[in-house]
Amino acid sequence: MRKALFLALASVFLMSSVALAAQTIKIGFNLELTGDIPKVGESSKRAAEMLKEDINSAGGLEVGGQKYMLEFVYEDNESKADSAVNVALKLIERDQVMAIIGPNSSKQAVPAGGTCDDNQTPMISPWSTNPDATLDRPWVFRAAFLDPFQGPVAVDFATKTFSAKTAAVLFDISNDYSKGLAEIFKMDFEKKHGAGTVLAFESHGTKDQDFSAQLTKIIAAKPDFIFLPDNYNQVALILKQAHDLGWTGPVMGADAWGSAELMTLCGDDCKGQYFSTHYAAAGATGATKVFIDRYAAKYGETPDDVAALTWDATNIMLEAVKNAGSVNSDIRKQRAAIREALAAIPSFEGITGSMKFDEQGDPIKCAVVVKINDAGEFVFTEQVCP
Amino acid sequence: MEILIQNIINALQFGSFYALIAVGYTLVYGVLLLINFAHGDIFMVGAYIAFFVATFFLGEYGLISPGAMSGMAVLMLSIPLTMVLTSCVGVTLERIAYRPLRNKGAHRLYVVITALMCGLILENGNLALLGASRKKFPELIDKAVWTFGNISVTNLKVAVIFTAIAVFLFLHFVVTRTKIGMAMRGISYDKFAIPLMGIPVNTIIVFTFILGSGFAGLAGFMFAMSYPILEPYMGALIGWKAFIAAVVGGIGDIRGAFLGGFLLGFIEIGVVAVFPSTLRDMMAFSVLLLILWWKPTGLFGVAKTTKI
Numbered sequence: 001m002r003k004a005l006f007l008a009l010a011s012v013f014l015m016s017s018v019a020l021a022a023q024t025i026k027i028g029f030n031l032e033l034t035g036d037i038p039k040v041g042e043s044s045k046r047a048a049e050m051l052k053e054d055i056n057s058a059g060g061l062e063v064g065g066q067k068y069m070l071e072f073v074y075e076d077n078e079s080k081a082d083s084a085v086n087v088a089l090k091l092i093e094r095d096q097v098m099a100i101i102g103p104n105s106s107k108q109a110v111p112a113g114g115t116c117d118d119n120q121t122p123m124i125s126p127w128s129t130n131p132d133a134t135l136d137r138p139w140v141f142r143a144a145f146l147d148p149f150q151g152p153v154a155v156d157f158a159t160k161t162f163s164a165k166t167a168a169v170l171f172d173i174s175n176d177y178s179k180g181l182a183e184i185f186k187m188d189f190e191k192k193h194g195a196g197t198v199l200a201f202e203s204h205g206t207k208d209q210d211f212s213a214q215l216t217k218i219i220a221a222k223p224d225f226i227f228l229p230d231n232y233n234q235v236a237l238i239l240k241q242a243h244d245l246g247w248t249g250p251v252m253g254a255d256a257w258g259s260a261e262l263m264t265l266c267g268d269d270c271k272g273q274y275f276s277t278h279y280a281a282a283g284a285t286g287a288t289k290v291f292i293d294r295y296a297a298k299y300g301e302t303p304d305d306v307a308a309l310t311w312d313a314t315n316i317m318l319e320a321v322k323n324a325g326s327v328n329s330d331i332r333k334q335r336a337a338i339r340e341a342l343a344a345i346p347s348f349e350g351i352t353g354s355m356k357f358d359e360q361g362d363p364i365k366c367a368v369v370v371k372i373n374d375a376g377e378f379v380f381t382e383q384v385c386p
Numbered sequence: 387m388e389i390l391i392q393n394i395i396n397a398l399q400f401g402s403f404y405a406l407i408a409v410g411y412t413l414v415y416g417v418l419l420l421i422n423f424a425h426g427d428i429f430m431v432g433a434y435i436a437f438f439v440a441t442f443f444l445g446e447y448g449l450i451s452p453g454a455m456s457g458m459a460v461l462m463l464s465i466p467l468t469m470v471l472t473s474c475v476g477v478t479l480e481r482i483a484y485r486p487l488r489n490k491g492a493h494r495l496y497v498v499i500t501a502l503m504c505g506l507i508l509e510n511g512n513l514a515l516l517g518a519s520r521k522k523f524p525e526l527i528d529k530a531v532w533t534f535g536n537i538s539v540t541n542l543k544v545a546v547i548f549t550a551i552a553v554f555l556f557l558h559f560v561v562t563r564t565k566i567g568m569a570m571r572g573i574s575y576d577k578f579a580i581p582l583m584g585i586p587v588n589t590i591i592v593f594t595f596i597l598g599s600g601f602a603g604l605a606g607f608m609f610a611m612s613y614p615i616l617e618p619y620m621g622a623l624i625g626w627k628a629f630i631a632a633v634v635g636g637i638g639d640i641r642g643a644f645l646g647g648f649l650l651g652f653i654e655i656g657v658v659a660v661f662p663s664t665l666r667d668m669m670a671f672s673v674l675l676l677i678l679w680w681k682p683t684g685l686f687g688v689a690k691t692t693k694i
Contacts, residue, residue: 033518034513034518035518038517038518038519038520039519042519173663173664202658202662202663203662203663203664204663205666205667207619207622207623209609209613209615209620209624210396210400210613212393212396212399212400212655213393213396213397213654213655213656213658213659213663214658214663216389216392216393216396216659217389217658217659219536220388220389220392220536233520233615233617236522236614236615237613237614237615240614241613243531244529244531244538244540244542244543245392245538246531246533246536246538261519261520264522265520265522265615267522267525
């Protein structure tokens with residue numbers, strides 16, 4: 001009896017999975033769900049879930065005149081470079097996904113991009129800004145602007161707003177994103193203000209919790225402001241310690257500050273500081289506002305830039321799936337068709353702004369600078385377009 | 387000159403944490419000849435207990451109305467409670483992991499491996515239970531920044547340094563001047579003869595774990611106040627470094643643990659102050675290696691005799 005029941009159940013599962021496999025479009029997500037920046041993975045997953053529900057409740061995605069349900073596979077890369085590669089392989093080989101969204105941070109996106117490119121699977125990183133993630137990798141795309149653009153934005157803004165002639169930089173040596181952006185910033189700042197105007201160029205490790213020695217050095221050099229291209233969790237510790245050591249000047253950050261968790265962790269120490277980012281939630285209009293309102297109603301918080309960029313990246317990917325024209329049962333051919341369709345998208349109207357893709361698969365889009373006001377909101381200050 | 391003084395203060399604060407954690411390693415090693423590798427994670431658990439106790443008294447969970455107690459009162463109540471709860475965790479580990487092995491007469495190596503596993507269980511248990519999201523420790527007391535010229539000191543930094551010194555004096559008193567301290571030293575001298583003198587060995591071992599874990603809880607509390615972002619793996623690296631500090635000081639000796647902790651704090655801060663900060667860990671641990679090369683048993687260590 002039990003055996004018969006088991007067989008019946010097993011056959012139902014088998015049949016349903018066969019039936020599902022024939023009808024779904026499977027997209028993999030390589031996300032930072034645990035580790036150093038768990039909020040980034042969570043925001044990304046929430047935005048993707050919202051998009052999936054939208055499309056599936058409308059009957060699925062229409063490709064070549066037929067509707068297919070979406071299936072999103074979320075895997076955790078623990079915010080580590082090696083795990084991101086393993087996750088990419090797992091998604092490609094075991095789950096047989098058509099395409100991959102993520103990883104978000106450059107530390108994971110640079111190595112995982114190499115894996116996707118080697119295995120000929122299209123990948124879009126929503127949030128990675130380091131040029132190496134897509135450089136000479138025809139299968140890898142992104143939805144964010146690049147650090148060679150973001151660095152000069154920060155230099156120009158600080159020069160104008162703080163009338164800065166000197167600067168100091170503190171960055172995470174083991175994070176591709178932080179290190180790359182710090183170097184670009186230093187190069188550009190010294191080009192505009194003369195050699196040696198970056199008075200201190202200090203680094204720290206990912207697991208560090210005490211930054212007092214680096215900050216003492218920086219404060220003693222008396223720069224006009226501190227540039228801090230660090231992840232939001234470290235920003236909270238660094239700013240507090242800087243204030244404890246008597247720093248009262250301005251601090252400028254980059255897009256890794258823009259997490260929904262920044263103000264929870266950082267509190268008063270972050271108020272009044274500026275950072276460059278992908279979009280500003282406060283005062284948004286149009287489709288961006290619709291997205292923000294729906295996300296806020298569903299999850300009870302303002303979506304951060306990662307959520308918005310994941311929304312855009314996934315939409316671009318689905319657009320490419322649609323443009324590929326048909327769903328091929330041979331996954332390799334299907335992936336190749338999606339890549340061709342992705343590369344052929346001339347421009348895309350996303351909620352983080354309109355983007356045009358260059359031949360590297362990088363979008364050309366605008367950056368905004370936001371100020372953290374006394375209520376802890378990120379207020380739009382300036383937009384810079386290339 | 388001002389930079390030098392500022393860095394000495396920085397080093398004293400950071401060294402205090404190493405010293406407070408190193409004491410836990412040294413106490414357990416002194417009595418059991420066991421390196422309790424779970425100690426760094428007990429420190430992490432201490433920080434989390436501190437977080438939950440403090441937010442409980444601040445009225446986060448509804449039992450106490452928010453704002454009913456002043457920050458100072460919360461602090462005064464939370465510190466002993468955190469220490470007691472953390473020592474319960476340490477004693478529990480001793481009871482369920484180390485004692486059964488000891489009773490079966492297992493080699494010390496297996497107990498050390500068990501300790502490593504316990505540490506991983508604490509880390510990942512925390513991750514499974516509380517999720518990967520970080521916790522922000524509430525500000526209990528108003529921060530005061532005192533500036534003298536270019537030197538800045540906060541009231542918290544001063545408190546941390548004084549706590550570390552007070553703990554050292556207290557432990558030194560317990561170990562050298564009390565009967566239970568004498569029993570601890572006795573066990574470390576000869577653990578087979580000591581029961582024959584009518585000394586309850588297991589009670590003394592539990593007491594050792596209470597002391598070590600309690601001060602790990604205190605360190606966790608002070609750490610959470612100084613660096614208010616908590617995450618499940620925060621104890622791993624600092625635990626390893628404190629262990630190295632204890633070894634350099636001469637593990638099993640309380641003076642050694644303190645000196646080693648502050649020494650590591652001074653070297654780490656000193657390296658960053660003079661050299662590029664990328665070289666910090668490499669140079670800091672090269673210096674420690676040189677010390678061990680010169681004196682393999684550590685600064686206060688004596689080869690194979692009474693310790694603690």
